[in-house]
Amino acid sequence: MTDRYAVFGNPVGHSKSPMIHADFAGQTGQDIDYTAIEPPIGELAAAWQAFCAEGGRGANVTVPFKADAFELCDTLSHRARRAGAVNTLILGGNGRTYGDTTDGVGLVRDLAYHRVALAGKRVLIVGAGGAVRGILEPLLGEQPSEVVVVNRTAEKARQLGEDFADLGTIKGGGFDSLDGKFDVVINGTSASLSGDLPPLPDDLFANGAWAYDMMYGVEPTVFLTWAGPRGAKLLDGLGMLVEQAAESFYLWRNQRPDTAPVRARLRQSLN
Numbered sequence: 375m376t377d378r379y380a381v382f383g384n385p386v387g388h389s390k391s392p393m394i395h396a397d398f399a400g401q402t403g404q405d406i407d408y409t410a411i412e413p414p415i416g417e418l419a420a421a422w423q424a425f426c427a428e429g430g431r432g433a434n435v436t437v438p439f440k441a442d443a444f445e446l447c448d449t450l451s452h453r454a455r456r457a458g459a460v461n462t463l464i465l466g467g468n469g470r471t472y473g474d475t476t477d478g479v480g481l482v483r484d485l486a487y488h489r490v491a492l493a494g495k496r497v498l499i500v501g502a503g504g505a506v507r508g509i510l511e512p513l514l515g516e517q518p519s520e521v522v523v524v525n526r527t528a529e530k531a532r533q534l535g536e537d538f539a540d541l542g543t544i545k546g547g548g549f550d551s552l553d554g555k556f557d558v559v560i561n562g563t564s565a566s567l568s569g570d571l572p573p574l575p576d577d578l579f580a581n582g583a584w585a586y587d588m589m590y591g592v593e594p595t596v597f598l599t600w601a602g603p604r605g606a607k608l609l610d611g612l613g614m615l616v617e618q619a620a621e622s623f624y625l626w627r628n629q630r631p632d633t634a635p636v637r638a639r640l641r642q643s644l645n
């Protein structure tokens with residue numbers, strides 16, 4: 375029987391995950407079926423159970439279900455526990471559900487793909503919501519010289535510093551606490567979608583710095599449009615999306631797909 379996988383989201387019609395995983399499956403010769411499922415808000419657990427009863431083996435979980443997915447798991451990876459969120463569900467042979475989050479690995483692998491080093495670099499993260507919480511453990515593992523998190527609600531950034539203190543030092547605060555230039559600036563706020571730009575100083579970027587937006591779209595995001603003229607090299611979150619999917623695929627199928635052709639196809643599909 376063909377193994378079934380799915381992405382759960384609401385809305386989910388726009389999701390690129392079915393296309394990405396069909397590509398990975400074709401590449402690696404895996405016989406899988408991957409669909410998009412849109413449970414009503416608050417009904418992820420019931421939808422996942424029904425899916426498993428019909429041959430489901432694993433799933434990706436996207437907005438707004440990542441915290442619900444965390445709640446329904448029987449066991450969790452270390453990084454998922456730390457993030458308080460799950461984007462990858464795996465049905466074990468014992469009928470138990472294991473949860474992991476691959477977003478942070480996706481970001482770190484995407485940066486590596488583009489030869490953007492984090493080791494020894496000064497890194498700024500803008501935002502302190504769920505998306506940022508999900509990337510901090512893998513990011514700190516890359517040994518940047520300093521990690522600063524700034525957020526509109528300064529207290530949330532400070533809290534992150536406390537919650538991750540055993541993994542490394544995060545200096546958390548409000549935008550007014552910003553000081554000096556950075557080698558890598560990552561936008562993890564949803565502001566790039568709403569059109570608002572957080573109040574960042576013009577002289578934020580060190581020589582050769584990178585601006586990375588975890589969001590992506592047909593047009594460059596508001597953050598990248600701002601960062602370009604201020605001297606930064608630009609990357610959007612499309613590669614992160616493909617890399618987090620590749621890590622999920624690896625967890626399910628124990629095979630590492632080549633992300634390069636999928637990146638190209640996905641970029642083309644945006645135009």
Ligand code: ATR
Binds near residue numbers: 504563
């Ligand atoms: P996600 O799961 O996408 O991280 P979230 O947990 O709601 O969603 O977090 C959204 C992030 O974007 C937060 O850091 C939020 O700042 P606050 O904590 O102050 O709310 C940030 N954000 C959203 N809209 C913003 C805006 N217009 N300007 C600045 N920051 C914004």
